Amino acid sequence: MKRLLRSGKVFAAVAASAVLAFQAGAPASAEDVRARSAPPIDFQLPFTCGQQWRLDTWAHAPALDMVREPDQVGTEGAVLVAAADGVVNMSFSHANAGNVIQINHGGGYFTTHLHLQSRSVGVGTTVTQGQTIGRVGKTGPTSNGHPHLHFELGYDANGNGEASWGTSTAERVRPWFDGVEYGQSNGRTWRNVARDCGGTPPTSCSGVNLDFSAYATIRSGSSGDLVKAAQCRLKDSGNDPGALDGAFGPNVQTATRGFQADVGLGVDGIIGAKTWTALLSHGSTPTLQSGSSGADVSRLQRALTAALGSTVGIDGSFGPETEQAVRTYQSSRALGADGIAGPATWGALQDGK
Ligand SMILES: [Zn+2]
Known part of the structure; x- marks a missing residue:
């Protein structure tokens, strides 16, 4: 829980919601081993270009909870876009998960989005990568009143034409965005993740030299x-x-x-x-x-x-x-x-x- 200390007042709410889990199910394992190789689909972070997001597994790896950087400002109401091309498979209000949208991307892959403030696509709608599908919110009791996107990548492992979601026993697998794997284990955090919209991602380090032959200890009063x-x-x-x-x-x-x-x-x-x-x-x-x-x-x-x-x-x-x-x-x-x-x-x- 060390990593909760600094922002305990805000992140504790998300942690509690994660620990509650969205539905009763088997306890989440300490290390989720359902790794797959990179999907054959170029999934991108489902948000507007230029925004940076914090991704946390809490206790429900490989599912991710996402809040906006810095300090979660602008999370509620943020535009949610399709992570890849697909067809809307579910768009409904669930008693526990709130507004839910699931997209079928083909090849057995599904993305599922929970707690949405609003949904702007219905079942059967064809969507393209980057198309707006709704807004991030805090609907459903398992959001614990805390605005965030609960995101799952599902893979139809049993070949029945759908991917189950929402529980630790669901067919959910580690999400990949822009060719990078996330969700490896519980308690992990990824900071400042952004959608690749082409061009060089914004970084505070452009123009700043980071390359040194040694990184000496620096402290208050150091300079250079x-x-x-x-x-x-x-x-x-x-x-x-x-x-x-x-x-x-x-x-x-x-x-x-x-x-x-x-x-x-x-x-x-x-x-x-x-x-x-x-x-x-x-x-x-x-x-x-x-x-x-x-x-x-x-x-x-x-x-x-x-x-x-x-x-x-x-x-x-x-x-x-x-x-x-x-x-x-x-x-x-x-x-x-x-x-x-x-x-x-x-x-x-x-x-x-
Ligand atoms: Zn969650």
Whole structure:
């Protein structure tokens, strides 16, 4: 429950609703193992371009509860769009779940949306990706009066032409958005997730150098480019440090404390190796291995540099040096040392281990 501390007053309500579960069913398992490979459909986060959302599994992985960043402002009434092309399979008001829309995307895949404020499509309507289907709300007693989107990706595992939803025993699987898997286990949070609407996603770090050969401990009174790098990563994590001015003042200290509480680290307002590791790795958790390339590889390389305390070349290219660094990290953290950065490795980095 550590990660609830900071925003306890607001997130506790969602947590309670999640713990209640939407219907009585088997208790949610600690680790949902119903992983599937990436769906053959390019699902996107079902919201308006430019918005960033926080995704939480609470106790109902792989289902996700979504609230808008920062601080949930604008969640209620936010426009909900289709995650992919499909045909509306359900659009009705449910006694527990409130307004529900389910879309059949073909190939056995269904998306189900609960607690909607309003529904703007009826059963049988053909929808295209990005088309408005309703608005986010808090309808139904299991929303606990807290505006959020409860989202499920369903897969028709038994081949009966539908995917059950709403319980831990339903045919729900881990959601994928823009090629990234979410919902791996209970108690997980993903910050500042946005729909890929083409172009470069907005980041506070554009133009800010994040690449250093070492990430020294910084604290109140520190200054320079390393502080600026920390500031933009704090901002991306939803903890606003104020101006990106390279000066570690009270706002940066408060943002650091907020981030530490979010990820379950000791809250001291000092950015040392563990906080650097969590801060630099923060974001999506794509599986990366030899041959991978791009911004996510650079993010991994930075986090490994901080975690290992030794320089890993930050070039966005997953070569032998990166693979060796991943193995070293995995074996020193009692993870299977396969040299592949998958969800467990990302999870450890994002926990500051
Ligand atoms: Zn939920």
